[in-house]
Amino acid sequence: MKYTAIRAAFELLWLSRLPALSRALSRSRGVIFTLHRVLPADPPAFSPNAILQIRPDFLDYTIERVRDLGIDIVTLDEAIDRLASPKKPRPFVVLTFDDAYRDNLEYALPILLRHEAPFTLYVPTALVDGVGEIWWQAIEDIIARQEAVAFTDNGEVEYVDTSTTAQKKDAFNRLYWHLRKLPEPERRAFLAEFCHNYGYDLEKQCRDLIMSWQELRLFAGEQLCTVGAHTVHHYELAKLPEDEARQEMLQSVEVIQAQFGIRPEHFSYPLGGPLSCGPREFALAKDLGFKTAVTTRPGGLYPHHLESLTALPRVSLNGHFQAERYVDVFASGGIFTVLGKLTG
Incomplete structure (x- = not known):
């Protein structure tokens, strides 16, 4: 019922041409997209985690469509610069992938390289070690x-x-x-x-689904890729004592730095909703020196987010909504800001 209602809302929004109006009139300057898995096969009837996967052709179309709409695909650093601009710059989208799934290497990376589309990959280090729990x-x-x-x-x-x-x-x-x-x-x-x-x-499941460090080097060596931290064990930080939460965040940075010689400046909170992270975690991310930290709470990006760069909203490219016409809705940050307020 939930997804049926959301799909009906997407259809109504698209038919009303409200996304185009929102992009023209909203003060939202851009959107960060959340992605996880990219797989070509349609999921079976029972696949509750299908919300986390999109098809390669949908990723390909999304990149093409947002650019056709006059929206640039930029890095997180460029997004911050555009938020700080005194004049409203061209709108933007940031592509972010959580968890370092192996299918990102097989199916997503070739598309991103072909389109020369920058992206961020958030890495939970224990999962890459093969000892995490998905x-x-x-x-x-x-x-x-x-x-x-x-x-x-x-x-x-x-x-x-x-x-x-x-x-x-x-x-x-x-x-x-x-x-x-x-x-x-x-x-x-x-x-x-x-x-x-x-x-x-x-x-075995972890080793099968998640890239190894050797495979991740193919990402880390790409100029288009920004490697971000995503904790060590993918725990919900709000459920941990403060010292342990801090260590989860800090150790993930140190492990990635040891592996690749780069110190991640961007962070993603595991699960990212109100149950998983809040003011304490946002303060920890700031204290640890992250430039940005992203949640999974829906919304567009506005200049006022410069005051809360460790609590940024994202819009999920949900696997249940892969109709091409929905990309226009996904790319409209103002719409998701309103939806987030109504559902939050």
């Missing part, structure tokens, strides 16, 4: 292949039927939000037991 994908994979699942909650074993697609979706939502609400140590323990019970190898 827990959201793990619970999808397990539920997808089971007719029922069992898990222990408060010492009691609960059995959940997952024989139909609808039941699988319900089970995923229950487990996802259950894990989101747990403190990180309890989440990790719960996940370890759940994966062990179903013979799911978290480390």
Whole structure:
């Protein structure tokens, strides 16, 4: 129902030509796009994480379309300069990729190079080491292949039927939000037991999905690529003690610097919503010297964001909305600023 309503809103916005009007009249100067995975195959009926993936042809079209609209694709540093300009400059889009998925190398990088489109890649270092936990994908994979699942909650074993697609979706939502609400140590323990019970190898999954350091060097060596930090373990920082949150941020910078000889100046908060980061984390990012830090809260960029560069909004290129006509909506920062206020 949620995505049906959003799709209806996108259709109405596109038919009304409001995105063009918004770009012309809004004080928004640009948009940061959030991307994760780029995969050619359409996802199966049960694939709750499909929101995180777009097709290569949609990425290709998005780059072409925003430029046709007179919007420049720029680096984060250039975006800051345009926010600071006394006169309204040409509008811009910043492309950002979270998590360093291997498919970014196979499918996204050739498109970005062909279009000479600058981008930022946010790297969670433990995942690249092959010892991270892509827990959201793990619970999808397990539920997808089971007719029922069992898990222990408060010492009691609960059995959940997952024989139909609808039941699988319900089970995923229950487990996802259950894990989101747990403190990180309890989440990790719960996940370890759940994966062990179903013979799911978290480390193999991590190695299969995420680039190695050797593969990442192909990105780090590209002039178009800005390497950003994304913590060590991809934990929700707001759930950690302050010292531990600081260390997650700082150590990720130090590991990337040791690997590539460059010190990341830009940061992305894992998950990035209100449950995952807030004023404490924004202050930590500023104190650690990051030029920018991005959330996943929707909205365009305005000159006033110069006062809050470690709490920048982004617009997600959501895998459920890959119709070409929707790119005009995605590129309209003013619209997402209004939507963010209405839903926030």
